[in-house]
Amino acid sequence: MAGLATTFGSGAMTNSINEIPYSKVLFVIGSNATEAHPIIGTKMKQALARGAKLVVADPRKIELAEKADLWLRLRPGTDIPLINGIMNIILANGWEDKAFIAERTEEFEKFKENIQKFPPEVVSKITGVPVEQMVEAARIYATAERAQIFYTLGITEHTHGTDNVMTLANLAMLTGNVGKENSGVNPLRGQNNVQGACDMGALPNVYPGYQNVTSAAARVKFEEAWGRPLNEKLGYTIPDMFDAAVKKELKAMYIMGEDPVLTDADANHVRHALESLDFLVVQDIFMSETAKLADVILPGASFAEKTGTFTNTERRVQMVNKAIEPIGNSKADWEIICAVANRLGGAFTYESPEAVMKEVAALTPQYGGITYARLGNKGLQWPVPTAEHPGTKFLHEGKFSRGKGLFMVIDYKLPDELPDEEYPLLLSSGRKLQHYNVMTRNSKALDAHAPEELAEINPEDAKRLGIEDGERVKVASRRGELETKVKVTDRVLPGMLWMTLHYKESPTNVLTNAAYDPITKTYEYKVCGVKVSKLG
Amino acid sequence: MEWITLTIDGRTVTVPKGTTVLEACRMNDIKIPTLCHDPELTPAGSCRLCVVEIEGMRNLPPSCVTQATQGMVVSTHNKKVREARKTILELLVANHPLDCMTCQKMGDCSLAEYAYEYEVTGSVFQGEKRQLPLDDSNPFILRDPNKCILCGKCVRVCEEIQGKSVLDFSFRGFNTQVGPAFNVPYSESECVFCGSCVAVCPVGALTEKEMKGKGRPWEVEKVQTTCPFCGTGCNFDLNVKDGKVIGVTSNPEAPVNGRHLCVKGRFGIDMVHSPNRITEPLIKKDGEFVPASWDEALDLVASKLGAAKDNYGADAIAILSSARCTNEENFLMQKLARAVIGTNNIDHCART
Ligand code: SF4
Ligand code: SF4
Ligand code: SF4
Ligand code: SF4
Numbered sequence A: 001m002a003g004l005a006t007t008f009g010s011g012a013m014t015n016s017i018n019e020i021p022y023s024k025v026l027f028v029i030g031s032n033a034t035e036a037h038p039i040i041g042t043k044m045k046q047a048l049a050r051g052a053k054l055v056v057a058d059p060r061k062i063e064l065a066e067k068a069d070l071w072l073r074l075r076p077g078t079d080i081p082l083i084n085g086i087m088n089i090i091l092a093n094g095w096e097d098k099a100f101i102a103e104r105t106e107e108f109e110k111f112k113e114n115i116q117k118f119p120p121e122v123v124s125k126i127t128g129v130p131v132e133q134m135v136e137a138a139r140i141y142a143t144a145e146r147a148q149i150f151y152t153l154g155i156t157e158h159t160h161g162t163d164n165v166m167t168l169a170n171l172a173m174l175t176g177n178v179g180k181e182n183s184g185v186n187p188l189r190g191q192n193n194v195q196g197a198c199d200m201g202a203l204p205n206v207y208p209g210y211q212n213v214t215s216a217a218a219r220v221k222f223e224e225a226w227g228r229p230l231n232e233k234l235g236y237t238i239p240d241m242f243d244a245a246v247k248k249e250l251k252a253m254y255i256m257g258e259d260p261v262l263t264d265a266d267a268n269h270v271r272h273a274l275e276s277l278d279f280l281v282v283q284d285i286f287m288s289e290t291a292k293l294a295d296v297i298l299p300g301a302s303f304a305e306k307t308g309t310f311t312n313t314e315r316r317v318q319m320v321n322k323a324i325e326p327i328g329n330s331k332a333d334w335e336i337i338c339a340v341a342n343r344l345g346g347a348f349t350y351e352s353p354e355a356v357m358k359e360v361a362a363l364t365p366q367y368g369g370i371t372y373a374r375l376g377n378k379g380l381q382w383p384v385p386t387a388e389h390p391g392t393k394f395l396h397e398g399k400f401s402r403g404k405g406l407f408m409v410i411d412y413k414l415p416d417e418l419p420d421e422e423y424p425l426l427l428s429s430g431r432k433l434q435h436y437n438v439m440t441r442n443s444k445a446l447d448a449h450a451p452e453e454l455a456e457i458n459p460e461d462a463k464r465l466g467i468e469d470g471e472r473v474k475v476a477s478r479r480g481e482l483e484t485k486v487k488v489t490d491r492v493l494p495g496m497l498w499m500t501l502h503y504k505e506s507p508t509n510v511l512t513n514a515a516y517d518p519i520t521k522t523y524e525y526k527v528c529g530v531k532v533s534k535l536g
Numbered sequence B: 001m002e003w004i005t006l007t008i009d010g011r012t013v014t015v016p017k018g019t020t021v022l023e024a025c026r027m028n029d030i031k032i033p034t035l036c037h038d039p040e041l042t043p044a045g046s047c048r049l050c051v052v053e054i055e056g057m058r059n060l061p062p063s064c065v066t067q068a069t070q071g072m073v074v075s076t077h078n079k080k081v082r083e084a085r086k087t088i089l090e091l092l093v094a095n096h097p098l099d100c101m102t103c104q105k106m107g108d109c110s111l112a113e114y115a116y117e118y119e120v121t122g123s124v125f126q127g128e129k130r131q132l133p134l135d136d137s138n139p140f141i142l143r144d145p146n147k148c149i150l151c152g153k154c155v156r157v158c159e160e161i162q163g164k165s166v167l168d169f170s171f172r173g174f175n176t177q178v179g180p181a182f183n184v185p186y187s188e189s190e191c192v193f194c195g196s197c198v199a200v201c202p203v204g205a206l207t208e209k210e211m212k213g214k215g216r217p218w219e220v221e222k223v224q225t226t227c228p229f230c231g232t233g234c235n236f237d238l239n240v241k242d243g244k245v246i247g248v249t250s251n252p253e254a255p256v257n258g259r260h261l262c263v264k265g266r267f268g269i270d271m272v273h274s275p276n277r278i279t280e281p282l283i284k285k286d287g288e289f290v291p292a293s294w295d296e297a298l299d300l301v302a303s304k305l306g307a308a309k310d311n312y313g314a315d316a317i318a319i320l321s322s323a324r325c326t327n328e329e330n331f332l333m334q335k336l337a338r339a340v341i342g343t344n345n346i347d348h349c350a351r352t
Helices: A002-008 A017-022 A038-049 A063-067 A079-092 A098-104 A108-115 A120-127 A131-143 A161-174 A194-199 A216-226 A238-246 A267-276 A333-343 A353-363 A444-449 A459-465 B021-027 B079-094 B110-117 B153-160 B196-200 B263-267 B269-273 B294-312 B327-341
Strands: A025-029 A053-057 A070-072 A147-151 A184-187 A252-256 A279-284 A296-299 A308-311 A316-320 A425-430 A454-457 A472-476 A481-488 A496-500 A513-516 A528-534 B003-008 B011-016 B073-075 B141-143 B167-170 B177-180 B206-208 B221-226 B235-241 B244-249 B282-285 B288-291 B317-321 B346-348
Touching: A017 A038, A025 A038, A025 A131, A038 A053, A038 A063, A053 A063, A053 A131, A070 A131, A079 A108, A079 A120, A079 A131, A079 A161, A098 A161, A120 A131, A147 A161, A161 A184, A194 A308, A194 B327, A216 A353, A216 B327, A238 A267, A238 B317, A238 B346, A252 A333, A252 B294, A279 B294, A296 B294, A308 A353, A308 B327, A316 B221, A333 B294, A333 B327, A353 B327, A444 B263, A444 B269, A459 A481, A459 A528, B003 B021, B011 B021, B021 B073, B079 B110, B153 B167, B153 B196, B196 B206, B206 B244, B244 B263, B244 B269, B263 B269, B282 B294, B294 B317, B317 B327, B327 B346
Parallel strands: A025 A053, A025 A147, A053 A070, A147 A184, A252 A279, A252 B317, A279 A296, A425 A496, A454 A481, B003 B073, B317 B346
Antiparallel strands: A296 B282, A308 A316, A425 A528, A454 A496, A472 A481, A472 A528, B003 B011, B141 B206, B167 B177, B221 B235, B235 B244, B282 B288
């Protein structure tokens, strides 16, 4: 979430989930909330029933698009010109919030100059969205008393994902739609504890609480707490790790609870990288595609078998309570990590996860006032700096975390790989309601309900290729190929193919592009060229 | 705020203007039975079980749709009120299959509870019992239309909370049924299996299919926890019996989602006991995984990681932590990387 961190000083969702039903205007871009975050999706629909206006920007005819007051069916990968075009219209009509811009932001003039390069007529040609629709979107969003932006993977999974996010932050600042109840910029985070994993510093550049490893002051603080000198060098991001493994610069890896072979872009490269290691240890609850490559597998425990906390997308830290003992001879993951650390000379003498949380609170300013007793059955939304602090419902009230909000100059970049003659269809990927990445495939009930991949293709393309609904086809990209069933539907635009990441029988990521965003190192899952052909 | 003072069962109580008589009673811990009322949904006033006597009103009004007014005098449990409620319950029981012994809802059923409280015999009216087929067309929800008391809560929750409007009333009179519109099975409807209809059903007409026969409410221990399937962070209760998770039920205290969940959170938890779970440490020998003891596996991990560090330096080791594991585990993982191994090579997948 580097985009929001740059402009606002904090990369988290600015507002709270239970503000959604009372929103006046919702602008949802690249977020299929009713499937990827179902409860958030239902709250958006409750807002509609209360008279809220909904603007959706999405290439696919998702449920929210059908319910929207205005649906901007943009071409995939053209989010930046679309938003810049909308901001051009806002400025041309004088709909910007001049007081907010003057008091709370900086670098506005440079930003404004850049926006002049995006007149609506030009933008319309790039995005495929009619000028009138852009004007209407600008009017609805900018003239609302309070408006919220929501986005997810659709926005961040591009090579220029960081730019996409900063563009949305620009839009919010331009209209003063941030720092209030029902008014903000809200990344909906995918995995259950991706917010917490970032907060805890499971990142190569920051300690817990986003304290930079390159800052001498932060390093000294952690060196004193942990009683040993710390490495000053930035660590590898995931793509760097796999590249280094192929180059034999990385020799050993310890992977917990993730299946990069199935979920990371360009699966063949990832597999090759893991096979190049001298030693791989995987800690998981299922025999994942990644675990199959391991030298040692350590059986971890599911969430039902351990105590701890997860932090949700609205920064709410909540209890995970142990309900049963670990299955068979498996162990809670925190115990396994401690056992490994102690064998390597560490002194991880925590008697419980609660003891770990004490250390987290002491070292992480946002979690400073958190204890299990305070979390109770309602949790607390960070920042919770002190033991008396009630938690924070929405961020940036009166002042941004970084002081002033920073307007960024964002230009339009084409996606890294576009369809061409050889690979004429544009492959895009995402999530469906019944599954959560790969873990839910192990629920008998859910798998029976949604047992296989159904790649979505527009009737026009299906007809041209002579493909019937439900037929099995071959899909190939420059990197690999697979077989899958297809669903012929106008949910996708002509020229597009849409698949999920859930099925190892049709591993979408052998097709996708490992090009990644230069700042967040998020892979470009959303866009690459493929061809579809009939089987045999 | 404007306040209103009224008398309920001889007690003087003060409530905010706009409060219904039912809400006024519940705010003051006066019990009123309801079947079709739900504080989250629009009031229907159809089951009439919540009737009370109010001075100056001729009939017994349903308290859920009657506004409290200044000086109102309410009686909630006198003989007349109790008789009226008993008659309603006798009528409901008259055409209800009395399958309580084998019913999954027993112990958590509003109808059975009120029938007991009001000493309903089931012999006052001789009703015709319905013999409708069960709907078990889908893996999640079991619908027994014979037990449905037509309270309509499922219809309202689907429309008002879920925004789906899958359910409706079909047919008329004795033949009235509530279920997916046009009386199709759940599997052929637009249902997304959020299970909110199951959560609000006061009787055994809608139940969780997976939990059938696995445990009675009073044998089950409920443990509130946080859903592991997406970043929304819904809370629910794991239902535990004999050391096994047998299913999930809503917890109204859940701060984000209240009683509402999606298909994954409500019905995907059987993955905990999936036969595919890895249940012992495994070491690869000649390309095959062989079970090992924890000591053996951990010693091997430590010696290999230690050797990589000694021979190539700490930066030759990398750790992938997990956006599915807890904060505490992620904290420990990065501490292991930084303070024990000595590298910042720590990251986690899907940077979204
Ligand atoms: S729904 Fe209630 S009253 Fe009817 S059989 Fe089940 S437990 Fe008995
Ligand atoms: S499960 Fe959800 S969507 Fe389906 S009928 Fe019930 S409330 Fe409606
Ligand atoms: S199925 Fe349950 S909730 Fe729906 S009308 Fe019948 S009794 Fe009421
Ligand atoms: S119940 Fe559904 S919406 Fe709620 S956290 Fe779980 S997966 Fe997400």
